[in-house]
Amino acid sequence: MAAIKIHEENDQNVKSIAADIKPKNKILFKITKFNPHVDTHMKYVDYDVEYEHWNTVLDALLMIKHKVDPSLALRYSCRQASCGSCGMMINDKPSLACFTKINELGSDVVKIEPMSNFPILRDLAVDFTQMFNTHKKLKPYIIRSDSEISQSNEIKEFSQDPDSVEKYIQFANCIKCGLCNSACPTMATDSSFMGPQALTQAYRYVSDDRDKGKNTRLKIIDERHGIWRCHFAGSCSKVCPKGVDPAMGIQFLRSYLLGFRD
Amino acid sequence: MIRESMIMKIHYATALGSVALVVIHVLFRLTQNFHDSLKFDNVITNYSLLPYSILLELILILISIHGFNGLRVILLELNQGQKYETIITYGCLASMIALITYGSRTILMTSMGMI
Numbered sequence: 001m002a003a004i005k006i007h008e009e010n011d012q013n014v015k016s017i018a019a020d021i022k023p024k025n026k027i028l029f030k031i032t033k034f035n036p037h038v039d040t041h042m043k044y045v046d047y048d049v050e051y052e053h054w055n056t057v058l059d060a061l062l063m064i065k066h067k068v069d070p071s072l073a074l075r076y077s078c079r080q081a082s083c084g085s086c087g088m089m090i091n092d093k094p095s096l097a098c099f100t101k102i103n104e105l106g107s108d109v110v111k112i113e114p115m116s117n118f119p120i121l122r123d124l125a126v127d128f129t130q131m132f133n134t135h136k137k138l139k140p141y142i143i144r145s146d147s148e149i150s151q152s153n154e155i156k157e158f159s160q161d162p163d164s165v166e167k168y169i170q171f172a173n174c175i176k177c178g179l180c181n182s183a184c185p186t187m188a189t190d191s192s193f194m195g196p197q198a199l200t201q202a203y204r205y206v207s208d209d210r211d212k213g214k215n216t217r218l219k220i221i222d223e224r225h226g227i228w229r230c231h232f233a234g235s236c237s238k239v240c241p242k243g244v245d246p247a248m249g250i251q252f253l254r255s256y257l258l259g260f261r262d
Numbered sequence: 263m264i265r266e267s268m269i270m271k272i273h274y275a276t277a278l279g280s281v282a283l284v285v286i287h288v289l290f291r292l293t294q295n296f297h298d299s300l301k302f303d304n305v306i307t308n309y310s311l312l313p314y315s316i317l318l319e320l321i322l323i324l325i326s327i328h329g330f331n332g333l334r335v336i337l338l339e340l341n342q343g344q345k346y347e348t349i350i351t352y353g354c355l356a357s358m359i360a361l362i363t364y365g366s367r368t369i370l371m372t373s374m375g376m377i
Contacts, residue, residue, distance in 0.1 A: 190342065225338070229335070258267070
């Protein structure tokens with residue numbers, strides 16, 4: 001008797017789980033196709049995509065690439081918002097494709113475009129050269145005259161208390177995905193502007209009390225297309241997938257130059 | 263070459279200074295009707311008052327510096343290039359000096375009774 005009862009309960013559970021599973025949804029993807037060496041202007045190509053509620057935009061794009069259009073060019077790697085490779089405009093907002101669920105877009109059409117404010121290599125892949133060059137220009141590393149390893153091979157530690165770490169730790173989460181630069185209204189017109197990504201990284205090292213390169217970095221950012229061209233629109237902070245607040249970092253950095261901070 | 267931070271400090275200071283002085287200027291205008299304040303004789307009388315002439319001169323200088331630097335910034339963001347940026351920077355500087363000179367000439371001539 002007991003065995004039959006358990007069996008009946010299991011049957012009911014299976015039925016209720018089956019009722020919860022929804023059939024696959026369909027959605028229209030409008031994807032930009034553009035080869036700057038061949039095309040004169042961008043065009044949109046439509047793809048009907050079936051998706052499950054757990055699918056991300058990157059899943060859908062890879063599905064299209066593998067089953068429908070192998071020529072679709074996009075950059076991706078980790079699929080878990082760690083590498084910062086799959087940045088693109090999703091329904092007009094700079095987002096990581098691997099970090100955006102189709103379900104959460106709340107739209108019947110998903111418009112996919114390459115990130116704004118970057119030169120396009122092909123389709124959804126953009127050129128990061130300028131962003132990385134600016135990033136390097138601001139010396140994104142600890143500058144000190146001494147080293148953790150002495151000549152006698154003794155290793156010492158540049159220790160920090162938790163309060164000191166708190167000052168910069170959120171800015172150390174930057175994955176260099178370029179979404180902030182893509183959202184920046186100044187970058188849209190000023191191609192020489194350093195951009196929120198590089199400026200935030202400058203603040204990350206300037207505010208690190210182990211670092212001694214503050215004056216060097218402040219000199220680099222204090223130029224015509226440097227920190228002063230930020231209009232504090234705040235769109236960079238809104239789109240950051242890692243919760244970094246570049247707009248705040250830039251304002252803190254500015255306060256050093258205005259003499260409000262030492 | 264002045265550093266950009268110094269230029270921006272001047273930019274912010276001139277903005278604050280202009281607001282304070284324009285408030286005083288507007289308060290002076292409230293002492294009479296708006297239409298009366300623009301009458302030729304009243305305007306000339308204002309200029310002949312030395313403290314008020316100094317106030318107008320300061321407003322002219324502060325707003326010219328602030329305005330032309332603002333214009334320079336807007337134009338620098340609009341387009342880039344070494345030659346273009348040099349033209350814009352020196353063009354705005356020259357225009358600012360020209361405007362201050364012309365405005366000062368008007369204030370001086372009027373306050374000295376030459377108009």
